Amino acid sequence: MLRARADASYANLVHELAPATIATRLAWRWRIDQPVAGADLTRKSGDDVPARVCALFDLPLERLSAGDRFRIRLGRLLFDPKLPAAAICYVWDEKLAAGTWLANAYTDRVRMLVLRQGSTGRWFDESRDLRADFAAAFPDESKGGLPALAAVALSADADNTGTAALSYFGDVVLETE
Secondary structure: OOOEEEEEEEEEEEEOOOOOOOOOEEEEEEEEEEEOOOOOOOHHOOEEEEEEEEEEEOHHHHHHOHHHHHHHHHHHHOOOOOOOEEEEEEEEOOOOOOOOOOOOOOOOOOOEEEEEEOOOOOEEEEEHHHHHHHHOOOOOOHHHHEEEEEEEEEEEEEEOOOEEEEEEEEEEEEEEE
């Protein structure tokens, strides 16, 4: 089990995968014990969640527009050479309904899917079809098939609101081809 606590900060564990890992299903258990007060995923100032599970894809840059290729290359140069070109983050939010898709407030290269709303202190099991979710999140880029999965990240995020979050994660499983 992983305990993630964020106090006006971002708690993040990234597990990198072997190159060319094709994963079709991601499953895990999670619970939150402290939601993020004032979170609002539609604004940068409120872009916090008590729990987030992200699938970071090694999307070939040639599947992106020229503008997106430029931004990803610049981001890799300035911040992180392993910056993913696409990510899906499954989130727990207090306001948005389960099933809501939205782009991250900072970049549309990260798409979020709200899986849970409210309900603290109880474990929930999740299982996601990465192929179907990638097609829903990135319809244009999915025409070339499901890209390799570069990493999985688990996090609690309370840096933008300056508040706190507490969550737990367990039994993370990837089904690979």
